Amino acid sequence: MAGINLKELTNRQSPLTEGHRMCPGCGAPTAVRQGLMAVEDPVVIVGATGCFEVSTTVYPYSAWRVPYMHIAFENAGAGVSGVAAAHKVLSRKGAVKDNIKFAAVGGDGGTYDIGLQSLSGALERGHDFTYICYNNQGYMNTGAQRSSATPANASATTSPAGSVIPGKLERAKDLTEIVAAHDIPYVAQTTLHDPMDVIRKVKRAVETPGPAFVNILVPCPLFWKIDPANQVKVCKLAADSRFWPIYEVIDGRHVLSYDPKDPVPLKDFLMVQGRYSHLFKKGKERTDLIEQGQADVDREWEKLLKKCSGWTG
Amino acid sequence: MSKPKCWQDVPPGTIAWGASARDVETGLWRSMRPILDRNKCISCLKCWLQCPDASIETDGEGKVNGINMFFCKGCGVCDKVCPVGAISMHPEADFSSECRKRGEDPGRVADHVR
Known part of the structure; x- marks a missing residue:
């Protein structure tokens, strides 16, 4: 890929x-590490409450080389807009000369659910910042509760699969499209299937003036009940099954960044994860739910292709 | 601000020293140890890109130099992404007698980069 030299990045x-x-x-540290790898300007990180915040700033240690502000669950968007606005004023007064970039990092709980209104406000006001959502599809820090990012039929501790319900009954909401509806300069969706895609998208998001948003699907080995070593394989299945389309929205134009050459059925993605094991119990297979899930994926994919048609990257 | 020596030195509400987590030996969590075969390694950097714990060491010229056992948690992602099979995973218990012979505590790793 032009402009990014891996050998130089290692230094x-x-x-x-x-x-x-x-x-x-x-998957969360992988996503953030890969994403910030190629960003050249100094960054300031604002971290919403979540696994990533509590695990990188365990008192009195910090796993950040850059200024880091911990903020509550609901106001990462408000926090990062305040810091970005302060930088704008100080630059105008000549007190700060550096070109500093601002990024907020939040999980899906802090982004899809609790922090959505402050994020929406920050996007609408047009501050120059990037919001990175590491989406592991649930509240992992508190013990695998369902969030609005949890997909249908996944067994979470607050939507457990059993004799009454087959896991979560509702579909996940499409936050990337909700953010894109704010008509901001750059929105992207990706997963850990291809490191260069994550590096390129976060770099572009950070370098874009104005608000930008990147939604990265990352596996949580404890919730998804997968072998941690299979991180990349599971993400590849998410992309290849079209469960998690890889695309970006540049100035309102949808561009597909990865079109799987050999798409796999949704079943292949579900089967490798323990949180869907109740759908595959011998003699009690829930083929109806798997077919329903496949129909949802196909419908969403068609919708996305329609949005992408007419535009080229 | 100088580096705090004990917790009483840390000002309330803040973490005084950036990158201080590098003092934390997360390698003690490991139950499976990755072993790098340098003869097979082609330095494609796939493991370096994918390691959640940034434990793949490089030599400054973009070549893989070893795995930092001080931080490696043994998740095995590097083993799975390696296209040439240069990394293999071994139970940590296999190394305990070898460590004892050298007079080391088997739970700890003295020479961190192997």
Whole structure:
């Protein structure tokens, strides 16, 4: 890929250090590390409450080489807009000369649910910041509760699969499209299937003037009940099954960044995860729910292709 | 601000020192140890890109130099992404007698980069 030389990147210090206390095989530090890898300007990070915040700033240690502000669940968007606005004023007065970038990092709980109104406000006001959502599809820090990002039929502790319900009954909401509806300069959706895609998208988001948003699907080995080593394989299945389309919205234009050459059925993505194991119980297979899920995926994919048609990257 | 020596030195409400988590030996969590075969390694950097704990060491010229056992939590992502099979996972218990012979505590790793 033009402009990014991996060998040179190995000599650069990552804003996120080793020694953070995220679980082995967690996707969130991978996503943030890859994303901030190629960002050249100094960054300030605002972290919403969540796994990533509590595990990178365990008192009295910090796993950040850059200024980091911890903020509550609901106001990462408000916090980062305040910092960005302060920088704008200080630059105008000549007190700060550096070109500093601002990024907020939040999980899906802090972004899809609790922090949505402050994020929406910050996007509408048009501050120059990037919001990185590491989306593991539930509240992992508190013990795998369902969030509005949890997909249908996934068994979470507050929507457990059993004799009454087959896991979560509702579909996940499409936050990337909700954010895109704010008509901001850059919105992207990706997962850990291809590191260059994450690096490129976060770099572009940070370098875009004005608000930008990147939604990165990351596996939580404890909730998804997968072998931590299979992080990349599961993300690849999410992209190849079209469960998690990889696309970006540049100035309101939808551009598909990854069109799986050999799409796999949704079943392949569900089967590798323990949170869907109740759908595959011998003799009690819920083929109706799997077919319903596949129909949802196909419908969403068609909708996305329609939005992408007519535009080229 | 100088680096705090004990918790009483840390001002309330803040963490005084950036990157201080590098003092935390997360390698103690590990139950499976990745072993790098340098002869097979082609330095494609796939493991370096994918390691959640930034434990793949490089030599400054973009070549993989080893795995930092001080931080490696043993998740095994590097083993799975390696296209040439240069990394293999071994139970940590296999190394305990070897460590004892060298007079080390088996739970700790003295020479961090192997």
